[in-house]
Amino acid sequence: MITTVTLNPAIDKTITTSRLLPGQVNRGDSVKNIAGGKGINVTKVLRQYGSSVCALGFLGGYTGRFIEEYVEGLGAESAFTQIAGETRTSTNVLSMDGYVTEILEPGPVICEEEKERFLQTYTEKLAGSRFVVLSGSSPKGLSTDIYAQLIELAERQKLRTVLDTSGELLVQGVKAKPFLIKPNTRELEYLTGKKLRELSEIREAALQLVSEGIAHVLVSMGEKGMLYATERKCLFAKAPGVKALNTVGSGDSAVAAAVMALQQEASMEDTLRLCVAISAANTTTLENAVIPKEYAAELLTKIQVTEL
Known part of the structure; x- marks a missing residue:
């Protein structure tokens, strides 16, 4: 089993247009909504190649339900922590001149009780895992050493961890030696x-x-x-x-x-x-x-x- 963690998942809204003009009204040619976030993307690829996956993270609201149903539809185990806030939407604008523009919402705020419930689920799911993949940004309410904490918990069970993030989350995470x-x-x-x-x-x-x-x-x-x-x-x-x-x-x-x-x-x-x-x-x-x-x-x- 591979465990994927997406702390800040999103619905990826992809809009295609002939050209994106800043400061002007732009009309899309097509719109598609799919479950996204870096860990969700990892889950999607793993399932396409037949790997067993358990997906963890935080989900809330209508957008959260959309993502959970999508993950379950892939055949992955869904063990997300439900939160009061609304899961974010990320917008990708693909223009036919070759440019890709991303607009990323910050995501919900995680309270202490939601974090503790997530950590409990995470610890439980580690028992059946071989690899733990930690991907993407973190929502507000979590400290920048959250990935370091998750790596250390996995290391206690002698599991291999993979970290793909940026900024201070990466700096702090690397200290835990993934x-x-x-x-x-x-x-x-x-x-x-x-x-x-x-x-x-x-x-x-x-x-x-x-x-x-x-x-x-x-x-x-x-x-x-x-x-x-x-x-x-x-x-x-x-x-x-x-x-x-x-x-x-x-x-x-x-x-x-x-x-x-x-x-x-x-x-x-x-x-x-x-x-x-x-x-x-x-x-x-x-x-x-x-x-x-x-x-x-x-x-x-x-x-x-x-x-x-």
Whole structure:
């Protein structure tokens, strides 16, 4: 069982339009609402590949019910903590000129009683898990060390934790030494306090984190590729050119791929190939974290891995 935690889930509202003009009336060509949030996206990809998943987090109101029903429809176990506030909506505007604009609501405020109920559920569900994936932002009411707390609880049961977040949540979470982190370049810069312009600089920053106790560091660099560092070596791979329609959820797709590969004790090379293939395939569809599996399998055969 893989446990996914989405503290701040959302309904992802995707609007397509020919062009987005700031300060003017814009009319959408189509609108689609889907369950989202980084951990939800990870759950979606894992279920598409047949993994058993238990999804945790906070849900409230009509939007919360929508997400819970969606997760259950995927065949995942839903163990969300119900709250008084309303689950947020995130709006992605996809314009045909290639630009993607995201408008992210902050989410509800979590009270102490809701947090305690969540922690109780989390602790109970750890018993049947092998991996715990902690993804995304945190709603108001939770401290910036919330992921560190969750990592420490999982570590007590000798579970492998995966952290994919940003800002102070990432800084505090890394202190608890998760098994794997997946920053993008900007998040890695925030962690290190350095500008990382060259691949050699990204490699050095990733290996520094490894030396500080993070066993696996997976750095997503968008169309520039992906870097994977452990104490054994550092690898780089890039997908062949794909026509990207929507990049939202690509990092989450890579996280799901990494967990699947690590569960199967795949080699570093095969793990990185799978991450790059599934992440790239995700960009070719308008719905976040819906993978065209045949295309992902085709990409997998074309990805070259190099050691840095």
